[in-house]
Amino acid sequence: MTAFLPETLAAAALVLMLSIAVAGRLTGRFTWLTAALASAVVLEGAVAAWSSEAALFSATYRIDAFSQGFKLVLALALLITVLASRASSVAAEREPEYYFFLFSATLGMMMLTSAADLLTLYVALELSSYSLYVLSAFKLDRRSAEAGVKYLLFGAAASGLLLWGLSLIAGLSGTTHLAEIAQKAPALAAGEPIYLAALFLSLLALLFKLSAFPAHFWAPDVYESAPTPAVLFIATASKAAAVAILVRVFLWLGMPAGAGWALGFLAFVSMSLGNAVALVQTDVKRLLAYSSIAQAGYILVGLLAGSFEGYSSVIFYAAAYVLMNAAAFLVTGVVAEAARHDNPQLSHFDGLAERSPLLALVLLISLLSLAGIPPLAGFTGKWILFSAAMDKGHWFLVLWGVLNSVVSLFYYLTLVKHAYLEKPKEPGRLTVGPIAKGMAWALMLAIVLLGIFPDGVIGLCREAVELAAF
């Protein structure tokens, strides 16, 4: 049963949190400690289940290097989020519930990476989505509630489209098994226009998770108003899960003729729109939201390549993406806590280099990595992503993507400028706990090392794609 270990552990942790919530509050930091230990155990489980391979539950649930790799990334993102939540005042109010939803979201995402059946896919997606809706409304103030409702409404609409699309696909192919649909896919794509429409509807819902155009508009509001640690989780784990299911679907169902153009258009708009709007943001979380829309565009360019290289570089980029966004939001969270303002503006970062040189350096590295500056993980990821796309002849999108990276550097550097140049508004050093410090170092090293020595991870990504195909 090692194959199913990470999910089992996440479910157990979820039950544990539920019992703590029911049995009454634990004093002090015990809830957090339990949650941290539990997420470490989940990570341990993901490591233990690393190399398993299985088809569970009448082959509706596929366990391979691909899914296990993503589960590892998800467990890592969970651990980072739980550790980062320690300093957050948001989590402190109703701690057990907060962690309960983190675990349930993780469980849903893990199931999503293994989904080999339309029903599993839908249930897994909804489990993770609903947990995130609650998490984003966790602050109990108007803005947070507004974010939660917005997320919920758009999310529900997206999931309605998904259900519609999936039901059409199931009806046309006569099965809900992805593997069987995949066998019929070429015939369906050639003969049934409805099949294409259904695929497009489903794709739209998955793009919603990735926050790519045209399903991007929830991101700025949710990022801005949701509690920062929850945003950290949405910006990392949820994106990784979206990439996982997108790659799986594309890998199995293939890309119907004509879809390339549509996807290319979406990537083009996503990159341009995200970067252009990010230029004028002053709220850091909103800025990062628009940057994530642009990043979704880059990921689409890789998916568009539709090749073995394309998919494996998308996975690599997703891993890098989790690291750099986690680092950026970690710093944002600490700054937000210190300023007692959960919507840190650019000015809240003034003089960060003097108040905490470490955090300023982590911010610098994560932002430069997001902008694709070497020798960081984001650069290497973008390089292989774009070289895969170029290989398939998408020279225009690649050129546009690189030019967009230059534009993005402008607003990333604006944030850097606030951190390194402006005089601090508040005197004294920022208090950074040992856990945050440790995480900062670990993330920074990971971003740098993954950028300079990417070969091992690239090898794993290639292996994952190789084994995920059939």
Next chain:
Amino acid sequence: MILTSILLCPIVGLLAILATPARRENTVRFIALAASGASMALSLYLLTLFDPTDPSFQLVEHVSWVPAYGIHYTNGVDGLNLTLILLTSIVIFCGILVSWTVTYRVKDFFANMLFLVTGVFGVFMTTNLFFFFLFYEIAVIPMYLLIVIWGSTNKQYAAMKLTLYLLLGSALMFAGFLYMYSLPGAHTFDLVWLKQHVTFSSAVQNVLFLGLFLGFGVLAACFPFHVWSPDGHVAAPTAASMLHAGVLMKLGAYGILRVAVYLLPDGARTWAPLIATLALCNIVYGAMVATQQRDLKYIIGFSSVSHMGIVLLGIATLTPAGVNGAVFQMFAHGIMTALFFACVGWIYDGCHTRMLDELGGLSRTAPMIAAFFIIAGLCGLGLPGMGSFVAEFLVTLAAVKTYPLIGVASILALLITAYYVLTAVQKAFYGPPNPHHADFKDITPLQFVPRAILVGWLVFTGIFPQVFLNWISVSVKALLGA
């Protein structure tokens, strides 16, 4: 592993500095000095290992990095980058010495300097386009921080302008490199493999060469993409200006030769007249604008634009003599402009102004710094006996043969150079002294050393140009396929 060792010197120094507490400023300085000194010693040693008769890459190092994507860590030297590696090591060593006077955020400053120079060394020695790009951008970002934190005069504007311009150029490089990778038979970023195994059709060559030329041209300050450079040079702190004008601008010209001309000779022939025209604009326009400047650093900034025009003109001739001159000019101009900025930096630190009208008569209070500046100035206006003379002579000779009109015009432009250099020298160092600067101190013995080293190289290049041309010419011939 000599090349990697040269590259590792600044990296090890950087890590050592990061591990040193910020308050131990002198330790930081000495680490930086040791690291740059070691890389200079190794570069000099490299000269002895180099065989000038062998046209191919020598001392090749190869490590497979990401073989699945054609990325290999490969280094190699020929006469072209040998001189530039030497130039880099000299300028960084002198730059570190000149920066001894920096007192604000010392640790961060030297860490940035070493990081910057890592990028420069990397670009010059690698023969893989992935690493070429990687090191290129490594050189750009510390420059942003150096200007924005330690700079002067409109530094935020200049830093952002410089960074965005350079990255815009690199975006074109990025797309161009990936396009080469995607060509049939390529699937690698290895320069030599691309040259030997990939046939670029002439249509591809024309488009690709133009893209790459525009990309590299931004960094080489080619007209009309030079606008970032004077602002950047002026705003940067002294040592960063030295490195930037002395070495970084050469990265662009080097890229044109090493990647664009080497891989795409037909494209180069198509666009050579355009490059020559733009180069002439550089030479004339840079010199004309320099005559109108009152700020010493702006004068040198625009003179760099003008002198880079000579490099570009040499490249545009596509003849061995012209390209020899261009490469030699890169070295000579690098040393000269580093000396210029080192002198202006000292004057600015002492007088707190660089405006010609507010200076005057400095040669009386500070004869040494005046002498250094004048030597650099004489080299700049192409006085025989100085390195630049030989380089400019070679380039204009070749240019007159290939593009008679442009060649002759470029010779006339040298007169403008003489005019603004002599005006600047006259106004700053002669004439009535400004009483405000009565207590301006001449250079200290420690600060004498780096400038003296630079002067030594200037004179050496002027008297023994054959030494350099010996290294360069065989490789240039091979590069041009002549």
